[in-house]
Amino acid sequence: MKKYFNLPIIALVLFISGCNNEKKQSSDSNNADVTVTAGGQENVKDDVSQKDVVKVAIGSPDHTTLVAAVKQAELVTALSNAGPFTVFAPTNAAFDKLPAGTVDGLMKDDKKPDLQDILQYHVTTSALKAEFFTDGMNIGMVNGGNVTVSVKDGKIMLNGTATIVASVPASNGMVHVIDAVLLPRLNDSSFVERF
Amino acid sequence: MKLLTISASLFIGAALFVSCKEGAKKDPPPVDVTELTKNQPETHGTEIKEGDINLGTPLDQALVTSGKATYELKCQSCHRLTEEKLVGPGWKDVTKKRQPVWIMNMITNVDMMLETDPEAQKLLEQCMVRMPNQNINKDQAREVIEFMRSNDGEK
């Protein structure tokens, strides 16, 4: 169960996310000229409730690449909704393991559909705690692809390539920190070479 | 000077109001309630004219009997057959004090009477309760008249 509660990370999340809300757009009801707020629940002012999966990621210094990618892929609103979600959250180091230039390529506007595809391959719509994973289990991801789980000696691996290194509960699901980026099998091995 | 200002301001106000109204003029097409509700079981009285009523002697006992039934079901709660005022006036001698046409209109179309008839309005002031529409049609009201006449000693 060590992997399940990574206290330093949680503490960091709690600490950092306190600074998260300064970018809120004004939506004071007595201002008749307020334009419609872009996005959705991510704009709700709430410093008391548990953090959602997006805010958990934002609060982690190890996930700045992922957070930037989620913003670029316009998935912040969806992931701030009720879910429930399980997000497999590759660390910055995991993104760094991709061939040079891959991330930069994906962050370009014309590659947004590919970025969305990859990121949606990291999300499923149910809140899966670490102990729910069983060896050989299949998880249907939001992009339509599947992730296969293997469990050996308490180590949970996804698609045989990424290992869950920490698990953080969020208000709308679970964030499992992984050490490699999952690549949609739909596009197979040639996927990365396209960038 | 002052007057001018006031009227000017009123004018501006009015102009704003008008523009307001036009801006918000998006009502859905009006619905004709009368048309929609005309098949309802509820009976709205129409004004009964003097010539519509024929009173005969002796009393028609069949009318008296059915008039009494209507009284007991729909009137008795508020009207006694004596002079005693309960919610509304007692019925004793009502046929001697009021024209049958007045009574029948009061029974079948109380809203019209309370709007237009000074005697009806006076009664409302005394009784403090609008006489309810008891869904009594013209024929039933005619029966009630016969029962009232009987109550007043006519034969």
Next chain:
Amino acid sequence: MKLPSHKSVLLTGVAVIGLLLLQGCKPRGAGSVAGGDASKAYVAPGKYDEFYNFVSGGFSGQMSVYGIPSGRLFRVIPVFSVDPEKGYGYSEETKAMLNTSHGFVPWDDLHHPALSVTNGEHDGRWAFGNANNTPRIARIDLKTFRTAEIIEIPNSGGNHSSPFITENSEYVVAGTRFSVPMGDKVDVPISTYKENFKGTVSFISVDPNNGGMKIAFQIQTPGVNYDLARAGKGKSHGWMFFSCYNSEQANTLLEVNASQKDKDFIMAVNWKKAEEYVKAGKGVKKSVKYAHNVYDESKHMATSTIENEVLMLDPKDCPDMVYYMPCPKSPHGCDTDPTGEYIVGSGKLAAVIPVFSFTKIQEAIAAKNYDGNYEGIPVLKYEAVLHGEVQKPGLGPLHTEFDANGNAYTSFFVSSEIVKWNVKDLKVLDRVPTYYSIGHLCVPGGPTKKPHGKYVIAYNKITKDRYLPTGPELTQSAQLYTIDGDKMKLILDFPTIGEPHYAEAIPADLVMKNSTKIYKIEENKNPWAALGDNNARVERKGNEVHVYMTSIRSHFTPDNIEGVKLGDVVYFHVTNLEQDWDVPHGFAIKGANNAELLIMPGETQTLAWKPDRVGVFPMYCTDFCSALHQEMQGYVRVSPAGANVPLTFSTGKTAPAPGSAEKKDTAKPK
């Protein structure tokens, strides 16, 4: 000297007034949101709305009625939950409505209304609703806006895919959300789901004359979860489509275990074929108890009958009656378009929206183009029955409604939006966010053959920061969008009762012309009615005291009652003698352990009251009925059990001389 200052004050005043007027012009805040379209939701005081919106109350168990486009709440119709406000489930006359084979059940969870149809179009006669928890279907009479009938669904663990109605209101249906063991062998380990649990879909016939419901037949199916349903129409009339999930047949942690397969099913039922099998005697009578409750409008009283058997069809004995079509990822919505050709499946977890073609389904059946079978029921090949898929429509598709121009509107829970797309070419045309997390949606006439279009209404699960906060629980809400242009435009937010699931909207003139105004007192057949003051009385039957009471503006007859004793049960049978629209009277008595009565003009209702102490108890009219409403009151004197106070009652009797009568009947317990 003072004049200039006066003047400036005056001018300032003018300016302020001008500003106020200007501000009054602008619909506050909404103008910017809706680009000036907010006025489309404005219905001026005294004007009527265009549509009635019948909205499920979810866990309130009731159905609410709103006006569209104003979003004004008109009525909450009590259906499956008691409603002390209206005395529903508390009055002796209405208690039987909530009777079940489990006894009196005071609450349920109403998810889906279904409005009656003739030739696939709204006819404004009845609204049906499902009870999700203790499986039932209710019929609401749209003349009175009251629940007229409730039938329990046996052999079902939970009734979600219900009451979806067929093209001529031949049937409403009920599919098991929870499959359960049934028949003789019900005490089995839960882990034997695959072996012992069965599903059923029930077809409840609706009498075309009076709406009376009867379970015509049930079809036994493999144990899965049926989620939603829609009837075929036009060319697909005679078919019913049920979405189902948990084809994995998991009995625990469905969140994980029911999402293992890439595809679950939509079940297509040829109910005309089923009717033939019923006629041919293929059905088997199964012994099972269920309640059937009917409200008699002339008696103003419900009766509950316990039925003892249903007719069960087994697909094994009835070939060509039931087929499964593969549908990606736990399908939820399963909606047929106005032509009846297309069936839209919405997999909650799917990345596409599959659209099935009825013509192709028929061809696949004829060619036996099967992909194996599922517990003996043929599975049609996905590709063979597919019209096409809407690609990347959004996240978490749930439900689809239609307009009259060949467009579909699908709600997306996860991405919190409505997406408009073309049914034929499957191209996404427009998308608009909802605030937040939409469940169902409603286009007026959307499930019928002739949608009225004009609006789409979103029913949202979450309203964080949309309304003034009210503690941890916030109101759930609806959002109204116009759809008559190319772009959907948000024009109104309005709060809803309970939790709204599905809703239907119907043009006002189809309903309002039939609305009952009064119950004719001459037609009141309630056995306890006091038809006129001559019948007002108090009677003792053992330890029961029956008060036959009348009410009219502004008094009860009788209003002074003595001779009630501790240990008595007092039944107040109150008849409202009024014959005027919108003049109900209420009745309440101090210390009553139930609720008030709310009695419509010409109606009789009964409240049972068990006094718990000696004393004089006030009773009064609870519905502000007239200028003398506060005078509409009375007293009941309760004496000790053995007292010799005679049973008396009166109205308008003057007080006895001080000290005379009082001495005579002072209570003397024995």
